[in-house]
């Protein structure tokens with residue numbers, strides 16, 4: 001059952017045509033029709049460390065064999081249709097309706113067992129930020145912060161290397177591609193536990209590199225909350 005209360009508090013909704021964003025049918029609860037709502041691919045049982053899909057909740061083989069700088073990862077969705085289409089709209093077309101929707105769904109479906117001190121969106125390199133005009137992970141973090149009351153900090157770290165797109169790289173290549181890409185510039189003394197917010201996690205190379213620089217800067221625990229986990 002979809003909670004419609006949130007739609008009323010998001011002003012852009014009254015400007016949207018009453019058709020489904022994805023398939024064009026009549027929308028039941030904006031921005032989608034009931035069939036598309038039912039198609040949303042929630043992630044289901046997964047590895048508690050890296051969010052990889054599993055038959056039941058546990059720790060996957062790779063995470064048992066290699067330690068990670070982050071402790072827990074939660075992914076709300078699998079990166080499958082129609083979530084992939086929503087993410088593309090949120091990421092490259094500045095569709096604030098979809099960003100509001102994804103941020104709200106993340107806030108609704110994340111389990112907060114131990115409340116972090118701060119949420120840190122994965123930063124974009126300033127060049128990419130200028131080109132895109134916004135950071136989709138920051139937009140998601142702001143919405144989660146608003147719903148949960150957890151502060152969001154966008155100036156704690158910077159992306160200092162404009163790494164090439166990761167799409168066609170293997171896990172190992174992604175890791176070396178990102179080496180030294182992030183710099184921590186500010187850590188508050190009371191921060192013990194932080195959560196990185198990302199839109200899509202594929203191999204986890206980005207959050208692994210970012211988590212490791214925060215651990216090196218003295219943070220005790222880093223977790224990851226992402227909108228979707230790609231099971232590539």
Ligand SMILES: [Zn+2]
Pocket residue numbers: 020021022023024025032033034035036037
């Ligand atoms: Zn639809």
Ligand SMILES: [Zn+2]
Pocket residue numbers: 047048049050051052059060061062063
């Ligand atoms: Zn795992």
